[in-house]
Amino acid sequence: MSAMASVAPPVEPYYQPCGDEVAIFEQCHARQLAIMLKGPTGCGKTRFVEHMAWRLKRPLITISCHDDLSASDLVGRFLIGHQGTHWAEGPLTRAVREGAICYLDEVVEARQDTVVVLHPLTDHRRILPLDKIGEILEASPHFQLVVSYNPGYQRILKDLKPSTRQRFVALDFDFPPAEREIAIVIHEGATDYATAHALVTLAHRLRALQDRGLAEVPSTRLLIATARLITSGIAAQAACRAALISPLSDDAVLVAAMRDLVDLTFI
Amino acid sequence: MSAMASVAPPVEPYYQPCGDEVAIFEQCHARQLAIMLKGPTGCGKTRFVEHMAWRLKRPLITISCHDDLSASDLVGRFLIGHQGTHWAEGPLTRAVREGAICYLDEVVEARQDTVVVLHPLTDHRRILPLDKIGEILEASPHFQLVVSYNPGYQRILKDLKPSTRQRFVALDFDFPPAEREIAIVIHEGATDYATAHALVTLAHRLRALQDRGLAEVPSTRLLIATARLITSGIAAQAACRAALISPLSDDAVLVAAMRDLVDLTFI
């Protein structure tokens, strides 16, 4: 068990840039602007943040958001010890103080009281009020807030408030172009060009099914998992069924259509 | 009362493989990929996991998911003792540290805050952030996450998020073919071939009623319970009514139709 990551990643995390996202991130960091990453599941948002943390030589603190994440989980709380209560600092507070990159993954899943805590950190004030201990923490000049979400995944009840959205510079992500995705599958899936090419071709065919009822299209992550199984000796069609098709849907008709595409690709 | 199972099952649990599920599980374990088991109630998912724990010589920690299972129930919490608070580690944390197989049964019943805790364990990071004690636990290379659910049981409000599904390799389960199910009923129900054959024939007839309003078809588990009662001396038709028909439905018409099928099978 290691202490919570307070140093920058020591090794450069593998990342293939696909536009000006590195430059914009660097300038936002220099100008103290918060960043919002928009894009589908498994397209590389988390990896990009790790890469930037390494590039900017800043520690990275990642928080997965969900319905039950409270403001206290971010900021801190009092714990009862054998000498009365003591203040236990939360991960956001530590990031603000140490000048880390704080990455809130899937921020739309968070409750409003979590999100609103970010507001005074994302305008000219750059402060974090610690109401419970009656102090105001001024953010380190190196502190960088990054949030992410998937705009393609339909939610009925949840959305970021406009007054929150306007506090961020937004970077749009999508799956990489074919050749770059093939390179990634080869590198991460430890497979050969032919297999990676076939998997990416299949992915493009499957992604075209989104309009026919697929809740979410297969991510690069799924292609990598499939490649790994094939490399392990599992037959390509069995690996595709287990690692690519079955995770995507429980609908018998959709699954049959996707299996046909698998058979078409790996005759 | 024994300490919580931290050793692999000592005896091989009875399991009849029905495809390449053993090989895929082994490769996922070797490649550190999380596994999702999909299939109806009582078709052998739990037994399969026990079998794989024995095969891989890993301890097995099972958690039944439900609406009120919190992230703290999985990860751990502070308890107040006579020397202040101390940290009480949860079952997931122990599995991550000890390299056990952690099996979350009926994972769709869990709340989002429970499910999201699994995310950093199911991508390249393989970490479990312990926010409450400010540490990050790196998973043992032997740690294996397995989740299960029943895709045939319709839920209106609950489903796994696509961004969660894409973190797993999925294995599809169904009831075994007739001859294998007969073998299982003989072995587990301590009955003879004729009774087991009759019960499996009856099960096939009852399973055909699903389109006529049966919420869930009879599982192999129910056949085993019926077989045991018959072996105990209860008349076959009475045993079928109590252990096979009555648990499936409260609907008078459906029950009458099912009892007719019982009478047809055991004249």
Added chain:
Amino acid sequence: MSAMASVAPPVEPYYQPCGDEVAIFEQCHARQLAIMLKGPTGCGKTRFVEHMAWRLKRPLITISCHDDLSASDLVGRFLIGHQGTHWAEGPLTRAVREGAICYLDEVVEARQDTVVVLHPLTDHRRILPLDKIGEILEASPHFQLVVSYNPGYQRILKDLKPSTRQRFVALDFDFPPAEREIAIVIHEGATDYATAHALVTLAHRLRALQDRGLAEVPSTRLLIATARLITSGIAAQAACRAALISPLSDDAVLVAAMRDLVDLTFI
């Protein structure tokens, strides 16, 4: 105040069997199968369980289920004492350890987190995980789980999950046939044959009103209460109104119809 019942009932509880329910219960107990009792309010389910506890010489622990019964209420919780926290065992845990019959009355009223706690006790594992103290309790071979519910009482939102139902052998209960019900009313209501006969005749007429809007038909329990009031000297019609008609409905038309049936029976 006596310690919580950990011995079998010392005297045989009065019970009139009406089928093979005693034999099936005994075999389920011998084969370690859980039991589900289905039937209307006040038809004798609780009495049957008491009778079986006496017959099998096992202690009986009864728990009335409701919306707010938590898993901790069943399993146990930590309490704060003057030497820090200590573990206070719940009634289910005690039953599992001592080999008692644990009877969960009206189980459909319980929340899912209560019900799911029963799952590992109702398959081949027969264990009760005590997550909070990090132990797994193996059930005594004498432990017997019994649950009950009333399938005739319509609920919109609540039902047992199919994956729960298939873990039980089910016994169907209904009101006893006329002569047996008369015998019960004489015995429990301390009344004569004529009165008991009239009350049971009236009950049969009232039970025919279910299709005309009566939420639930009068139970044997209500007949016994009415008989006791008549024995006490209250006029038969006044006793029927107070103990039989008024508890059943607030609907003026239904009450008038039922009062007519009372007048018809006790001219």
Added chain:
Amino acid sequence: MSAMASVAPPVEPYYQPCGDEVAIFEQCHARQLAIMLKGPTGCGKTRFVEHMAWRLKRPLITISCHDDLSASDLVGRFLIGHQGTHWAEGPLTRAVREGAICYLDEVVEARQDTVVVLHPLTDHRRILPLDKIGEILEASPHFQLVVSYNPGYQRILKDLKPSTRQRFVALDFDFPPAEREIAIVIHEGATDYATAHALVTLAHRLRALQDRGLAEVPSTRLLIATARLITSGIAAQAACRAALISPLSDDAVLVAAMRDLVDLTFI
């Protein structure tokens, strides 16, 4: 501040019987049957229970039910003191142990977990399980449970479960006949016959408005309050408006109609 009423009312509470309710209550008490009082607001149910407590020489413990009344509020809970936790007995537990009359007013307002606590007290068992301290309290032979509710007040979501209703003998209450209500208004309102007669006449006219949208008709309690104001020197019409009309409705049309009836009565 006096200790919580554990003695019977020392003076006979004023009560005018209107049928066989006294005899039935006495026999239910002798036969250990629980009692349910049904009737409109302010018609004398609480007064009747006080009268019976005096008559039977039993202490009376009254509990007003509401949505937030928990089972612990009734049964008891652990409190933290300077020597660790100690058990603080609830009012129901005290009534059960001391043999008091326990009166749950407006029982339909209570949550299901409150109501279900009453079940083992209302059948042949007559016990109160104290789960939190692991004991079972057998009820004193003098313990008497009484609940009340108003069947005329429409509730959409709340109702007693049939399985609860069948545990009580029910007594129906309504406003008293004119001459008796006049006598009550004279006695309690300290007024003369003419005023009381006029007020009761007015009440009969107002009660006829129920079909025209009045949520609840004026109770005897309102007539008494009005009589007191008139006795105090407030003009009859002003007193009727303040104490009789305005509490009944905020609807301008209904209020105008009711004021016309006041003017008609007190020209």
Added chain:
Amino acid sequence: MSAMASVAPPVEPYYQPCGDEVAIFEQCHARQLAIMLKGPTGCGKTRFVEHMAWRLKRPLITISCHDDLSASDLVGRFLIGHQGTHWAEGPLTRAVREGAICYLDEVVEARQDTVVVLHPLTDHRRILPLDKIGEILEASPHFQLVVSYNPGYQRILKDLKPSTRQRFVALDFDFPPAEREIAIVIHEGATDYATAHALVTLAHRLRALQDRGLAEVPSTRLLIATARLITSGIAAQAACRAALISPLSDDAVLVAAMRDLVDLTFI
């Protein structure tokens, strides 16, 4: 910081009576009848209660009701100190014991468990059961309960239960007639007759807009605030826009119509 008001207001609070409300309040106080004030926002209900407290020489304890006000907030709760728990009396309990006037403002906003606590204080019993410390507090003969609400403000889900309403004598309030409202605006707004006359004229015109969509008409309180701004040197039209129009609505059409009426009044 002064101790919580346990003495009557030392100076006569300014109040202009508009009917027999003073006499009825005095008689209710003498006869121990609870009082309900009905009327629009800002028409003087709070001021009237302060005036009566001064007149009757009773301390006044005011409680603003809302959704999260619990019964414990009113009655009291246990707090943990360095010698275990101690009982901290709530404001209602203090009022009941000391014989103060307890004023629950906007009582319909309170939860049912708060409201039901008032029931035994508002009938012949005049008691406050303190369940948590096992005592019953008899109300001081000087204790006076007053509640208020605004019947004109439409609520879909919230309303007082009929059984609660019938426990109060009700006094209807409305805005004062023109000349009296002018006098109040002069006195409280420190303005001249011409300005007060113009503001009250404007108020009458604005109040006529209620049928055209205004959620609530301007109160006397708003007129006073406007008068103060004008007295401060702010131009009349600017003062009316800021203190009278803008607080009433966000609807552009309504605001334009109201601004036209302002211009019409202050040419």
Added chain:
Amino acid sequence: MSAMASVAPPVEPYYQPCGDEVAIFEQCHARQLAIMLKGPTGCGKTRFVEHMAWRLKRPLITISCHDDLSASDLVGRFLIGHQGTHWAEGPLTRAVREGAICYLDEVVEARQDTVVVLHPLTDHRRILPLDKIGEILEASPHFQLVVSYNPGYQRILKDLKPSTRQRFVALDFDFPPAEREIAIVIHEGATDYATAHALVTLAHRLRALQDRGLAEVPSTRLLIATARLITSGIAAQAACRAALISPLSDDAVLVAAMRDLVDLTFI
């Protein structure tokens, strides 16, 4: 970490007045009237309050409102220390005592129990009841309450109650006229006139899209962020996409239309 701001801002915060808002704020402060700021996101409301705090030489305490902000968060709570509980004063209480400006940002997001706490501070009483410690705090004559919200952002369930609205003088804010907004963008975005002019022209075009589905139009804050990126060397069109367009919407059609406007502006 600095102590929570209890002194006025030492340097004049940059603010461009656009009407009589400064005078009205000053007079409200002198006359002890509470203030409500209405206007769109990012138009300068927070900056205005900071400016007024500097101008009036009062400390400023800012609280971002949200669904989970409780009355205790504002007023204070008991914390457990090594000598029992002690009272920890909340930010509102401190502002009331010290005579600070207390600014509740986005007050409509707060729960009713938070809002109702403000009521006795916003009428002639100017008190803050501290129920938990049994005291009443009279506000310092310098205490000034300011709340803000955005009337243009549609909420279905949330709105201020009319009885709350009528307790404030309201100041309407909107985006500044073109020349003033250009001046602000030059000053805050560190850019030249040409870029600022182009950005403000673009903003006017984008703001015209509100009727075509844009949830909220771009604020001055977004223009400043865009200007900073351009100054940093990011190409104007890339900067506009990241800092101006992408934060506003996820809708592909709207985004395309907005990008066309960007291209039109920066050919």
